[in-house]
Amino acid sequence: MSDTLEHAAGDSVPELKQRIQELENMLHACRLRLPNAPAEAVRELAESEERFALAVRGTNDGIWDWDLKTDVVYYAPRFKQLLGYTDDEMKNLFSEFESRLHEEDRERILAALKAHVDEQVPYDAEYRLKCKDGDYRWFRARGSALRDAAGHPYRMAGSITDITEQKESIRALAASEERFALAVRGTNDGIWDWDIRSGEVFFSPRWKSMVGYEDDELPDNFTAFEKLLHPDDHDRVMATLNEYLDNQSQRYSVEFRFRHKDGSWRWILARGRALRDANGKPYRMAGSHTDVTERKQDEEELRQARQAAEAANSSKSVFLANMSHEIRTPMNGIIGMSELLLGTGLDSSQREYLEMLKQSADSLLELLNDILDFSKIEAGKMELDSHEFDLNAIVTETVQAMGVRAFQKRLVLLHHISPTIPGRLIGDDGRLRQILINLVGNAIKFTHKGGVTIEVNVESETADLIMLHFKINDTGIGIAGNMHERIFEAFTQAETSTTRRYGGTGLGLAICRDLVDLMHGRIWVESQPDVGSTFHFTAAFGRTSGISIKPMSPRPEPAITAHASMKVLVVEDGHVNQLVSSRMLEKRGHLVTLASNGHEAIDFFKSEPFDVILMDVQMPGMNGLEATAAIRVIEQSTGGHVPIVAMTANAMKGDRELCLTAGMDDYLAKPLRSAELFQTIEKFSVKPRSLESTPLPPPGPEPAWQPPAQSQPPAGVSFDAEAFRESAGDDKLMRKLITIFPEDTQKYLRKAEKALAAGKARPLYEAAHSLKGMLGVYAAPKAFRLASELCEYAHAADLKGAQFMLDQLKKECALVGEALTSYDPVI
Numbered sequence: 001m002s003d004t005l006e007h008a009a010g011d012s013v014p015e016l017k018q019r020i021q022e023l024e025n026m027l028h029a030c031r032l033r034l035p036n037a038p039a040e041a042v043r044e045l046a047e048s049e050e051r052f053a054l055a056v057r058g059t060n061d062g063i064w065d066w067d068l069k070t071d072v073v074y075y076a077p078r079f080k081q082l083l084g085y086t087d088d089e090m091k092n093l094f095s096e097f098e099s100r101l102h103e104e105d106r107e108r109i110l111a112a113l114k115a116h117v118d119e120q121v122p123y124d125a126e127y128r129l130k131c132k133d134g135d136y137r138w139f140r141a142r143g144s145a146l147r148d149a150a151g152h153p154y155r156m157a158g159s160i161t162d163i164t165e166q167k168e169s170i171r172a173l174a175a176s177e178e179r180f181a182l183a184v185r186g187t188n189d190g191i192w193d194w195d196i197r198s199g200e201v202f203f204s205p206r207w208k209s210m211v212g213y214e215d216d217e218l219p220d221n222f223t224a225f226e227k228l229l230h231p232d233d234h235d236r237v238m239a240t241l242n243e244y245l246d247n248q249s250q251r252y253s254v255e256f257r258f259r260h261k262d263g264s265w266r267w268i269l270a271r272g273r274a275l276r277d278a279n280g281k282p283y284r285m286a287g288s289h290t291d292v293t294e295r296k297q298d299e300e301e302l303r304q305a306r307q308a309a310e311a312a313n314s315s316k317s318v319f320l321a322n323m324s325h326e327i328r329t330p331m332n333g334i335i336g337m338s339e340l341l342l343g344t345g346l347d348s349s350q351r352e353y354l355e356m357l358k359q360s361a362d363s364l365l366e367l368l369n370d371i372l373d374f375s376k377i378e379a380g381k382m383e384l385d386s387h388e389f390d391l392n393a394i395v396t397e398t399v400q401a402m403g404v405r406a407f408q409k410r411l412v413l414l415h416h417i418s419p420t421i422p423g424r425l426i427g428d429d430g431r432l433r434q435i436l437i438n439l440v441g442n443a444i445k446f447t448h449k450g451g452v453t454i455e456v457n458v459e460s461e462t463a464d465l466i467m468l469h470f471k472i473n474d475t476g477i478g479i480a481g482n483m484h485e486r487i488f489e490a491f492t493q494a495e496t497s498t499t500r501r502y503g504g505t506g507l508g509l510a511i512c513r514d515l516v517d518l519m520h521g522r523i524w525v526e527s528q529p530d531v532g533s534t535f536h537f538t539a540a541f542g543r544t545s546g547i548s549i550k551p552m553s554p555r556p557e558p559a560i561t562a563h564a565s566m567k568v569l570v571v572e573d574g575h576v577n578q579l580v581s582s583r584m585l586e587k588r589g590h591l592v593t594l595a596s597n598g599h600e601a602i603d604f605f606k607s608e609p610f611d612v613i614l615m616d617v618q619m620p621g622m623n624g625l626e627a628t629a630a631i632r633v634i635e636q637s638t639g640g641h642v643p644i645v646a647m648t649a650n651a652m653k654g655d656r657e658l659c660l661t662a663g664m665d666d667y668l669a670k671p672l673r674s675a676e677l678f679q680t681i682e683k684f685s686v687k688p689r690s691l692e693s694t695p696l697p698p699p700g701p702e703p704a705w706q707p708p709a710q711s712q713p714p715a716g717v718s719f720d721a722e723a724f725r726e727s728a729g730d731d732k733l734m735r736k737l738i739t740i741f742p743e744d745t746q747k748y749l750r751k752a753e754k755a756l757a758a759g760k761a762r763p764l765y766e767a768a769h770s771l772k773g774m775l776g777v778y779a780a781p782k783a784f785r786l787a788s789e790l791c792e793y794a795h796a797a798d799l800k801g802a803q804f805m806l807d808q809l810k811k812e813c814a815l816v817g818e819a820l821t822s823y824d825p826v827i
């Protein structure tokens with residue numbers, strides 16, 4: 001019917017038809033609900049229908065109304081518009097809808113409509129409809145059928161909503177979720193998501209399978225996680241987690257062991273992030289688990305390999321130490337015997353051969369020491385000693401030791417130490433000497449005319465430390481530029497012909513570099529072939545407190561000529577060494593008793609008194625350390641203390657300490673050198689060094705010399721009598737010191753005043769420095785401190801401050817002078 005109408009009435013018909021239809025619908029609905037509705041009710045209903053239409057328009061939905069009997073469907077203009085059509089572009093027929101349905105949806109939708117109409121299954125479906133532009137859009141359709149009194153459906157009406165965008169975003173979400181899932185699967189990580197408030201945790205299937213569980217085999221809560229943690233890791237992991245949750249750390253990343261279902265432990269790396277509420281309180285935390293067991297195993301293997309390598313290296317170093325011990329012992333025989341033999345009547349060629357033999361033995365020993373040092377450094381076993389020493393003495397001794405060689409080559413050997421360097425420093429003087437001897441030795445070796453100079457300056461300083469800069473300059477053959485770095489490598493020489501012409505192994509500079517490293521300094525060279533070289537190195541040393549200076553210590557000087565005969569017990573198992581040491585000692589006029597092991601030594605010790613015991617450390621039966629301990633025990637009941645000096649060929653660090661803790665008094669390294677041997681044992685001589693030249697000290701209750709007490713007088717005291725006594729040692733010296741005090745202080749104070757008046761900082765500093773040095777001896781802590789401060793002001797050229805300090809110092813010196821005069825040393 002509507003088709004014919006449309007044809008007949010042209011364009012206005014559809015609109016008319018639409019209105020009629022709408023009204024018809026409404027009326028029909030009214031009749032259904034209110035069969036005898038009064039006019040008023042009908043009007044109200046029409047209004048409410050209008051409101052409904054408005055509301056529908058507001059929702060943007062498209063209305064449809066389908067006459068089940070005729071197949072005509074009324075599509076509201078909005079319906080058509082949703083598909084891109086104007087009202088007249090789409091006919092009101094069911095086929096118009098059906099033909100636009102997406103291929104894949106058609107069957108399903110027709111079935112759904114049928115199910116609703118026939119069996120009242122609710123109709124709520126999603127489908128795609130083809131639009132005017134040819135694209136498909138997604139719609140959600142809902143509707144319901146009207147039935148007559150007999151229950152037969154005759155009409156069905158409803159709406160469609162465009163859900164294309166919604167669909168699109170769901171699809172995009174799914175895609176991104178899929179991507180995420182793929183990525184996670186790709187990394188093989190397990191995912192967890194923890195609701196902190198409820199304690200519930202989502203563990204991804206991979207999370208669970210990582211430790212061997214199926215998805216449903218583990219409860220989804222925090223306790224499940226805790227239970228799998230290794231007991232030794234539990235507390236650490238919880239602490240890390242809490243730290244992160246409490247905002248004390250920025251990241252949550254922790255490694256722990258996790259129990260696998262099969263009982264083994266897996267290493268897991270857990271990382272995560274928390275979500276926090278407005279107050280910063282975390283309410284949710286999610287992250288991942290990565291199985292790092294393999295990496296951990298690799299690390300462990302690496303660690304073990306490194307340990308094995310270190311063990312191998314350290315056993316190499318122990319092997320070297322043992323070897324050097326083994327080699328040193330026969331060397332002792334060779335060097336000692338050749339020394340003895342040289343002292344006998346020889347003809348000139350015998351003497352020449354013998355001297356060559358001894359020279360070879362000496363250089364072999366030097367090489368042995370180098371190799372030992374180098375292997376110790378390599379094994380990381382080289383440690384520096386730290387004690388007070390006199391820099392000036394070290395440099396002077398080096399120059400003296402090297403002087404003969406320089407003299408033989410007609411070379412000038414000079415040294416200069418900057419006066420700003422404190423007299424005494426703290427560090428390893430032995431190693432410093434080694435570096436200097438090496439560098440000066442090289443300089444002399446590679447120089448044929450001209451000379452060698454040694455210079456020491458301050459590089460930088462702090463309150464506790466002073467960095468010194470040493471320069472050793474020569475006018476020798478020089479070194480080509482490309483070798484300036486390489487010569488510091490082990491076994492490297494500048495030229496291949498070096499060994500042939502000059503000897504050496506190329507180890508010296510490598511050892512110097514490592515030693516300088518240990519002293520927190522660096523070493524380098526400036527050099528030009530045929531002009532000469534300057535080796536520089538810096539090294540840090542500690543400052544002394546200054547007060548413990550004891551330049552007047554009456555310890556016996558090394559006495560080579562005047563000495564008293566001593567009774568010496570030599571405990572030594574090797575025949576050659578017995579002979580060497582006893583002959584050396586006997587030639588010197590000492591009386592020697594020989595024992596070949598610890599037991600014999602104790603027997604001798606019990607039966608007669610000795611002035612000193614020379615004790616080998618390694619002996620069969622009872623060794624030197626045990627014998628010493630036994631002697632010290634005996635002495636506890638008999639009283640007395642016999643000096644015991646260790647003799648050992650072991651050169652590893654710690655040996656010396658071992659001997660001293662065992663109760664020994666000193667230590668001699670083998671091979672024995674006569675000068676060292678005499679110097680060491682004769683300092684224990686209780687008899688005067690020469691009866692003619694040195695009278696016995698005046699009798700007194702105190703022994704001649706006691707080691708000074710460790711404690712220092714408080715700085716506020718002017719003069720500490722006890723410390724002074726201890727520092728000076730004997731009364732005679734003390735009296736002399738008291739007499740010269742006023743004269744000496746006056747001299748330097750005047751010098752300081754003169755310098756200050758002339759505005760000259762340099763001589764002022766020198767005077768203050770001298771004052772400081774002497775006041776230390778007098779145990780005058782306050783004056784000492786003032787003199788030190790005067791030094792500092794002078795050094796900083798602050799003359800005003802210096803004037804103030806000098807005034808104070810003058811007053812303080814007067815006080816000390818008075819105290820000294822009233823102090824009567826004759827007790």
Ligand code: ADP
Pocket residue numbers: 438442443444446474476477478479487492493494495498503504505506507508509510533
């Ligand atoms: P060695 O002296 O035992 O060969 P070093 O490590 O002490 O070993 O020195 C390495 C090399 O550096 C020397 O062989 C020499 O070629 C070069 N060298 C060292 N000091 C000097 C110097 N003062 N003048 C010239 N060459 C030097």
